[in-house]
Amino acid sequence: MTNPTAAMLVIGDEILSGRTRDSNMHHLAGELTRHGIRLMEARVVADDHDDIVAAVNALRARWDHVFTSGGIGPTHDDITADAVAAAFGVPIGPRADAMALLAAHYARAGMEFNAARQRMARIPRDARLIDNPISTAPGFTIGNVHVMAGVPNIFQAMLAEVLAQVTGGAPLLSQSLTVHRGEGEIAADFGALAAEFPDLSMGSYPFVRNGAMGTNLVIRGTDAGRIDAAMTRLAALFGTP
């Protein structure tokens, strides 16, 4: 368990109302796994200042990294940057480099760089900007908290930049075996195998396909040799991988 740890904080009423289905959490989970960072917890909160502050502080105290999505646009419901500044107890205001980026972007587009758009240059003191190659308005990293947009393609671009700069861990590997039996039939042997390999994580995920029950057995860890050894035992118990 020497891999760095992380949490995600999804910010937005639209997720909780059911209007929008979040896709950033699943994307982040996969990217972190590839990068050797363990996603330990995720939370979704509404566009509420106090709730965002409380969640940011709970998560940044416990895990190595916190990745947030949502709430950094120009409208009145975009309150993430202010809440993150409050969580860190630092001032927030328009920042020259962010203002310059945005001013140039809107000049190129022939669009007015109005007060609402200038709000997107408000950055907590001492934060580092995260580049937004799609619509310019930057995210930022402050301490161990990476604040990114909620629009999926922008979130993905910002995340790629952040992950290029943070130190990952040994890749988190997994192998799986599909067995055409219900979970209840394999549970005893699978549990005994898991107890023999306490350094690996073993999970079972039941499914029904064409009316027949089956189970995906997944073994996760960082040591490829140990996973191979466990998979060999698994195949001997339940079938051919």
Place this chain on the structure above:
Amino acid sequence: MTNPTAAMLVIGDEILSGRTRDSNMHHLAGELTRHGIRLMEARVVADDHDDIVAAVNALRARWDHVFTSGGIGPTHDDITADAVAAAFGVPIGPRADAMALLAAHYARAGMEFNAARQRMARIPRDARLIDNPISTAPGFTIGNVHVMAGVPNIFQAMLAEVLAQVTGGAPLLSQSLTVHRGEGEIAADFGALAAEFPDLSMGSYPFVRNGAMGTNLVIRGTDAGRIDAAMTRLAALFGTP
């Protein structure tokens, strides 16, 4: 804000590793909105006893209802029922009615009702069973916490039973307007309108379609007349609904 409130707790390593994309949260969000219950917060935690206990206790203390998904099957990584019992400080053990349901189910199927399957009859004291019309193993409600399966079709069936029994609130209504302008262009007027209707929730969600920027403006509330009034104003500002 007289509607009941709720939180969701998704339990499972497979969501955090990126192996499985959760779909229960989005389903729950939509069903609760239809039922007049406000989903205020959601969390995803790993298959870790202490983390589940802490999340259950944090969420049940703050919100009217807590809906959990995952971790109630027969394998070693199914630890939700024990963790929920620990959160409430009550004992857990095999319960006669759940044992009878499961024994009959496996007898009908000609399958052995073995020790692993009997684990699924372990229910915290004083809980009420939630029927599982798909694979029999029940969920349960204890206090304000509704413990359900993670397999989506079973989660959905259990949720339908729970929602038929809990008291909802006034339906949570929403209307939306799509404008073919960026958020930054409508932000000032939209924010001013939101300030005039503090009883409604207004959100803006940008998108890019065929290379052109647009924004979905959404107004949510429980008073249809007020939403109509705000939509009329919105249409006058930004276009025809």
